[in-house]
Each structure stands twice: as C-alpha cells, then as structure tokens.
Amino acid sequence: MVMNPQSMIDVHDLKRGFGRGRSRFEALRGISFHLGAGEIVGFLGPNGAGKSTTMRILTGFIPPSSGTARIAGFDVVESSLEARAKLGYLPESAPSYGEMRVTDYLAFIARVRGLAAAEREAAIERAAVECDLSDRLYQAIGTLSKGYKQRVGLAAAILHQPPVLILDEPTSGLDPNQIAVIRDLIRRIGEKRTVILSTHIMQEVQAVCDRVLILNQGQLVADAPTERLAEETAGGTLIRATYACGRVRLAVEAVADLVAAVPGVQRTTRRATEQGDADGSMSFDILASRDVRPELFTLAVDAGLVLIELGREKSSLDEVFRRLTV
Numbered sequence: 001m002v003m004n005p006q007s008m009i010d011v012h013d014l015k016r017g018f019g020r021g022r023s024r025f026e027a028l029r030g031i032s033f034h035l036g037a038g039e040i041v042g043f044l045g046p047n048g049a050g051k052s053t054t055m056r057i058l059t060g061f062i063p064p065s066s067g068t069a070r071i072a073g074f075d076v077v078e079s080s081l082e083a084r085a086k087l088g089y090l091p092e093s094a095p096s097y098g099e100m101r102v103t104d105y106l107a108f109i110a111r112v113r114g115l116a117a118a119e120r121e122a123a124i125e126r127a128a129v130e131c132d133l134s135d136r137l138y139q140a141i142g143t144l145s146k147g148y149k150q151r152v153g154l155a156a157a158i159l160h161q162p163p164v165l166i167l168d169e170p171t172s173g174l175d176p177n178q179i180a181v182i183r184d185l186i187r188r189i190g191e192k193r194t195v196i197l198s199t200h201i202m203q204e205v206q207a208v209c210d211r212v213l214i215l216n217q218g219q220l221v222a223d224a225p226t227e228r229l230a231e232e233t234a235g236g237t238l239i240r241a242t243y244a245c246g247r248v249r250l251a252v253e254a255v256a257d258l259v260a261a262v263p264g265v266q267r268t269t270r271r272a273t274e275q276g277d278a279d280g281s282m283s284f285d286i287l288a289s290r291d292v293r294p295e296l297f298t299l300a301v302d303a304g305l306v307l308i309e310l311g312r313e314k315s316s317l318d319e320v321f322r323r324l325t326v
Helices: 051-058 080-085 102-112 119-129 146-158 174-190 202-208 226-234 252-259 274-279 293-303 317-325
Strands: 007-018 025-036 039-042 066-071 087-090 165-166 194-198 211-216 219-225 237-245 265-270 281-288 305-312
Touching: 007 051, 007 194, 025 051, 025 194, 025 211, 025 219, 039 051, 051 066, 051 165, 051 194, 066 080, 066 293, 080 087, 087 146, 087 174, 102 146, 102 281, 119 174, 146 165, 146 174, 146 252, 165 237, 174 202, 194 202, 194 317, 202 317, 211 226, 211 317, 219 226, 219 317, 237 293, 252 265, 252 281, 252 293
Parallel strands: 039 194, 039 211, 087 165, 165 194
Antiparallel strands: 007 025, 007 066, 211 219, 237 281, 237 305, 265 281
16 A cells, blocks of 8 residues: 555555354444544544444554554554554543542653653643643542543643544533533644544534544445535535525426526425425525536526525535435
8 A cells, every 4th residue: 555655544445343154243344544644533423333443443452354554654553562652542431540640640641651751741741731731730630520531531642742643532421611622622632633533423523623534334435524525425516595486486396397407406305494385485405516506596587586595505414424324
C-alpha cells in the first residue's frame, strides 16, 4: 500500500472475524480509510457495525484477521509499541483511581508512558492547561464531577503529546454544560492532532467534526466532509420547492410531472404538509445531479404557478444515518 505522507491513520482492507465455521461472525468486511493531520473525524454506526472492533485494532487490543492499519506510519501489529506511543485513547468509561490526587494520577500515567523524570512535571502542567485542570491538580479524583473526571481522562490521553487521539463516547452521561465544555476541549485539542470521535450523538458530530465515517454491518458506507455528507450520500443536490396555483389550476400530479421533466432532476417526492392541506400549496423534495433552482423558477413562470419556496435542502445527520444504516 502506498501511504500518504501527511496521513496519520492508514487503514487498508481491514477485516476481522470472530468464531469458527458456521458460528463465525465477520465484524469487519474490508474497510479502508486515511485520516490526515489535524482532522477531527466522527466515527458513526449502529450497534454491531464494527466501530468498537476498529478502535480495538487501532489501539492494539486485538489484531486484524487481514489487512493493515498504521498509526503515524507504524503498523499496529508489526510495530505495536511504536504505534501505541503515537496514540492517545480515552475509553467511554475512563479508568482512574478515585483516592489519588489528579497530579499523582497523571504522574503515574507519565511513568507508564515512559516519560523521563525531568519531563513529567512539564508534561503534567501542559496537559492540565490544555484540559482546564490546573485548579484541580491537588484534588482527589473521586471528589470530582463526571465532567472533570473526563478532563482528567483527556489529560492522561494527551500527556505524551500523541499526534493521534481516539475518543469513545467522551460526553456520555454529562449534563449540557459539561458537554459544551468537553466539545470545546476536543475542538482545541484537535487543532494539533488527528482525532477519531466515536459517538451516537449526531449534534456532537455536527458541532465538532470536519468529516464523518459511517460503518454498517462491517462495511464503510459513507466517508465525506460533514457539511457535504447529505448531498454526497444522497448522490446529488437536495432541493425543496413549494408551488401554489396561480393563473392556471394544475393538479399536484401535473406539477410533479413538470418538476420531474426538468433536466438534471433524478427524483421528485411530494412532501405532505398541514399547510399544503390548508392553502393548496404543493411542496416537493427534489434530488438533482446539479443545482436546478434556476430551471425550477422558470418552470413556475412558464406554468403560471406561484413560487412560495425554493432552496437547497440540508438533510440532518440523523436522516443520513438512518438512510445508510437501516
């Protein structure tokens, strides 16, 4: 495999199965992706899609059945120690010792990571500043709120300044204020690192991530920038058009046929609305191979219709997720 020199995570034809014979289950069926330096990537999929298996392979907990995975150029199997040295990992339930003070716990993690004694104090101070923990360093971890405990987990994950960070449900169980703080921390930390953020919270992906990967049944079904995901997965440009009868009375079916006949329109779907039932307006969701709004405007003029609404539609990430994983 030829690697992109700017790539921090390289996954090529990754497969992983569990069990044998008829009971064998293929958790990953050959996924490939490459993540560049400084990307914050949302990693999505329903339960059983293969997300956890992928993260366990990337973090060195299990080997793949076949295919390769590299962290900052190091193979996670052949150069496991080097790959893990380039990686920070925050599991959903971050392990810690409640009786330890934050600074003592971070010093312990620094020793585990192999940081020299002369480096530890500076590393702890740096991580505490990045995670807004400086005023909690001498507090016992067990007395902290869950939000602050997550900050401690983040600080431990970045203590050795890894270029790659994997976060598994980092805001699970937090209140809205704590969620906002952790999301802001992730954005700031991601300015210097490649981040994989595994979450079930779609608003979190839209708020934090530059790019989205979606897994379903062990296969990668979407890989696109967050802002363009809806259009790329739909296969074209999404447009909403709402018409009403003007000088000419046309049935809904006739208007739908006119819209469908516009060059570039791939699919037209009537959107039923309470307003439409009340005032006779006709609203359509349109998938087109390009932006056909000028033609849809001209259609209204030529057909004697009143144009009420015409705009590009953005499917929510929830809708995209459901469409790809049902």
